[in-house]
Amino acid sequence: MAINRLPRHVGFIPDGNRRWAAGRGLARQNGYRHGIQPGVALYEQCRGLGIEEITVYCFTKDNTKRPSVQKRAFQRASVAFALEVAARGGALLVMGDESSAQFPEELTRFRHRQGTGMRVNLLVNYGWEWDLAGLKSEAIRSHEISRLDLIVRWGGGRRLSGFLPVQSVYADFYVRDELWPDFAPEHFVQALEWFRQQDQTLGG
Secondary structure (H helix, E strand, O other): OOHHHOOOEEEEEEOOHHHHHHOOOOOHHHHOHHHHHHHHHHHHHHHHHOOOEEEEEEEEOHHHHOOHHHHHHHHHHHHHHHHHHHHOOOEEEEEOOOOOOOOOHHHHHHHOOEOOOOEEEEEEEEOHHHHHHHHHOOOOOOOOOOOOOEEEEEOOOOOOOOOOOOOOOOOEEEEOOOOHHHOOHHHHHHHHHHHHOOOOOOOO
């Protein structure tokens, strides 16, 4: 793979945790914890490849409407993943509405980027309307996050689901049908191979 065709910034939508658990006879909320280690593996893969920046969709404002037991499990998994990334040296920024009780207190210190490694943005209690509402005063609330080159979604969904609408404006979108806990490194390798083949004119 030609290094000069690596995307600079990749977004990840790790969907399908609840379906994965249900398919194995587990309570649906148990799927979230099984998504943590795949996330760590993907982080290390990106770091090893020299990707400059990644953004991971954790939980959205809409996700907080789920049953309480699922919501708490999703929040715990997001916190565990964030702390693991920080421990591994990622330059971590957590983007989301920290004024809400749904925002995990443990992640408040990461509302300002911490660390000096690969830039990692986690969307936690994030909502696109909340993000764009920042324009009323100055700029979108996610203005520290750069434009995306590639978005990879697991779970088969062919939609952004509110994922960084401004930064996604020219992103190529690659979908895997596998559910997120079944992540394998070759999924991302194949996404990068596909990305290399795209005609990235950015409208020119």
